[in-house]
Amino acid sequence: MSKAVVTTPPVRRPLQHSLPTAVNQPIRQTMSTDEFQTLVTHVLKLFREEHLVELARTPLAESALVAAEFLNGEPVTPAARGRALQRILTWAIDELRPADAETDTDRASATLPLTPTARLYHLLRSYYLEHRTIEQTAEALHLAS
Numbered sequence: 001m002s003k004a005v006v007t008t009p010p011v012r013r014p015l016q017h018s019l020p021t022a023v024n025q026p027i028r029q030t031m032s033t034d035e036f037q038t039l040v041t042h043v044l045k046l047f048r049e050e051h052l053v054e055l056a057r058t059p060l061a062e063s064a065l066v067a068a069e070f071l072n073g074e075p076v077t078p079a080a081r082g083r084a085l086q087r088i089l090t091w092a093i094d095e096l097r098p099a100d101a102e103t104d105t106d107r108a109s110a111t112l113p114l115t116p117t118a119r120l121y122h123l124l125r126s127y128y129l130e131h132r133t134i135e136q137t138a139e140a141l142h143l144a145s
Helices: 033-048 052-056 064-068 078-095 105-109 116-129 134-140
Strands: none
Touching: 033 052, 033 078, 033 116, 052 078, 064 078, 078 116, 116 134
């Protein structure tokens, strides 16, 4: 007679990294405009270069948005925290897309002229999500002379 195997559900682990004391307060309210702009610039650079662990060490990785990514019980490792921040940054860039804008930069460039909002969206998408160089982005959007 065989024995039934009983498995226990995965244990929900607490966050391994401490969250900011003001987790309900937007991170933008905890620093000056200059500090926030510097932080976002640094985070976008790490995002483009796919430095997951370094992304996980930034204050944005400690935000409530990233913490919410782990509510399903996924272990909170530096790499997982970095991937969560990558997903949020990708979502944020995609949220900037105007309703009537193409998602593909090459197709968008065929419908020139772009509105300023669509141009900004495609600059961010092309450089950060499609990993084009500045020159390739400028050429695709007909910004190079």
